[in-house]
Amino acid sequence: MTNTSHLSTVYREKFALVADLYHLTMAYGFWKNGLQDRPSVFQLYYRRNPFGNPYAIATGLGLAIDYLQQFRFTVEDIHYLGSLNGADGKPLFDIGFLNYLQRLEFKCDVYAIPEGTAVFPNQPLIRVEGPLLQAQIIESALLNLINFSTLIATKAARVVQAAPGDQILEFGLRRAQGLDGALTASRAAYIGGCHATSNLLAGKYYRIPVRGTHAHSWVMSYGDELKSYRGFASAMPNNCIFLVDTYDTISGIKNAIEVGKELRTTGHDLIGIRLDSGDLGALSKIARQMLDEAGFNNTAILASDCLDENSIKKLKNEGAPINIWGVGTELITGGTQAALGGVYKLAAIQDNDGAWEYRIKKSEDLYKMSNPGIHQVRRYYNAAGIPQADVLFELGKQEPEQELIEMHNGKASPLPSPAPFEDLLVPIFKTGALVYTVPELHQVRERSIQQQLLFKDAEQDFIHGLDRYLYDLKQRFAQKN
């Protein structure tokens, strides 16, 4: 078990069949036409930052690595594929192809931007180079794993930034999209900067700290709130955060304080109270005052109730003295933006003579049109180590050329020079073998938090786009028929 992936520990089997039917029919077409091993390059990128955030936090690579390491068609998979028929009722795939699939091993080169990195639209988060069939067939699994994780890590970063210095607890399990939706989101939310999760399975697999309070049902099972707090305190004197709104919030706070005093006589303390409904701003102020007056100045106030970064910001602006935020539904699903529209596009393919041909998907909108060629992203820093610019450039050029053109406004700027830089895409697999040291989850989280700080400092001045060569190349492709 690694700390950064769970597919192989959670799931019973290999996942080559995490694919759309058309990947298999295309694979069959490539194989029938002798194109299966044609060297090709695919790039995975997204077109718009989620939630209107200035960047996204690239996340999911750990899962993608695990998936690729496990890539293999099982005997059951092959039987299933053999059972599929075409429009004429005849088998879709012939036996030679099924035998080929059963022997298929993943042999591509993979480059990727490390998890936890702040990234921008049109930058390849993953670049896959290898035999056409293999590079194509992994599309949906990679998109599934990267899209969702990147979405949730970015959402988490927004939530964490809304309450600097406070604790953010991810409470989303019950509203997540499937059991694995919850597990994947807990991992991504932690990378984005959350401090803990309520999800025990995520705690077990990823060693993410787990936190929680108790449910209304605890109080309801006693019928008497004070007795219920006493029952909790006698069982777990070292874990008392009381939910105070089951019947009446003010009475709940009074009861919590009463049991808090009793806790102190046994050498423990009231860790916190939790507000889960009503006017959280007003109630937290009342609660703070009541707690302080009773000498519980260190008792935390935890709030929950359909929170997201906007409602948290609003409460912070009101001066709500809340220290800990439990964020569920909006964080675990992305809320009103429930998907990152990442795509995986063929960028280049070798011709019969072994020369690379660039390919694009055309669109009436130049911004939406894919960028031709095989790309690297170079990030420039100023002397203080603050990011200045990201340039997408054609890998064959070795170096970015002259100017940076911002795609969203067409503005050209000189490339920073001389300036320290790093190339963001690093080797992950070489001919199907892992050549990357997968970081521990806490390291990924630290990188993400560090990146958020860097890009807070970079602010308005940071620019990203294509170098002059790639921009001109794209224009030429757009005009070609």
Next chain:
Amino acid sequence: MTNTSHLSTVYREKFALVADLYHLTMAYGFWKNGLQDRPSVFQLYYRRNPFGNPYAIATGLGLAIDYLQQFRFTVEDIHYLGSLNGADGKPLFDIGFLNYLQRLEFKCDVYAIPEGTAVFPNQPLIRVEGPLLQAQIIESALLNLINFSTLIATKAARVVQAAPGDQILEFGLRRAQGLDGALTASRAAYIGGCHATSNLLAGKYYRIPVRGTHAHSWVMSYGDELKSYRGFASAMPNNCIFLVDTYDTISGIKNAIEVGKELRTTGHDLIGIRLDSGDLGALSKIARQMLDEAGFNNTAILASDCLDENSIKKLKNEGAPINIWGVGTELITGGTQAALGGVYKLAAIQDNDGAWEYRIKKSEDLYKMSNPGIHQVRRYYNAAGIPQADVLFELGKQEPEQELIEMHNGKASPLPSPAPFEDLLVPIFKTGALVYTVPELHQVRERSIQQQLLFKDAEQDFIHGLDRYLYDLKQRFAQKN
């Protein structure tokens, strides 16, 4: 393997740890206070229909049954729980409790509304009766499984109803929330009425029909669209639906027709073309005319591109001659409503003398306040078999009383009488043993489609609410302190 569940086939292990930390701390509290076996009743329900739909399609029970059958703490789970500490750095749980958990078997009675049933706010989709600790600890897993599946099946029903008679293909894998998010959603979308999925794993596990076309990368890999269609046709003449918008849609249709003519010379046909961008209404009309003029009157037009029920309805209203709809992101995530806010509330608990005490969670809003007591839902039909009313009533009363009060408007109506009726909640587990014949997935889907037809006929006349007794009981509870 059953056709209606995948947890035990897909996942490697038991899932008792699919829980929030607070379920385990409450369980510990119950155990320490000798309350673990106190008979209690929990009910799972939601408060608002998703997407403004007149009802929701209850879905996920098959998964919940699978989860409950597998319920068991593993040795690893116990070790993990033993490693958790409280605020003072001392273990949260003592060894006696961990031993208790390791031996714990699920022994509750479970009642539920069968999958595929149209349901309404405040109706218990699941009622759990049994030892307090056990009935509490399964909360988040049940909510996770039922919330998401019900959301997506309801979304699917809306999409299917937007295009009566057309084929709806679920294409969401790449935008789903985790691998299992996709699998769970494919299952729910099929129950909601979708005709097929692109997701091969869902095809394999659930035997959901799989459908697909090809990607832009197929065309891009050839560079020449006509050649690429020919390549596809030579490999799979029985599976030709050509994606026509890689470069220019009109040229794409022409090329598809040309290869369609060639297919006919080999005894095959052009099954369809696919539009994936641009003005789908205008382009589909042009495509239909071009296809018809070329004699391809039976060639289908498939459309995709961020579709949902609203855009499909709009296209239908414009008279767009589209026969097959590929729906991805919006269907697989729920779109702007990415979660159903289902809750799981303690309804009743026995006192020391074995008498049932009802419990509620109070709220300033009577509508949001939980309903006291142990409930059944009785559905009344008219002589033609059309649903007339759903009445939530207290199970101890055996029969609903006098009147039905609609919660959203307070209106009272006499109960339909004499009228045929059925009680929606049926026994699923008895003392932890499955007593329910789990229907095959296709049966669940048929039920859902049948229910959608029934409620289309019921239309405005259908009412749902509480019986007079329960309504008065709730009022009394609301006034009590």
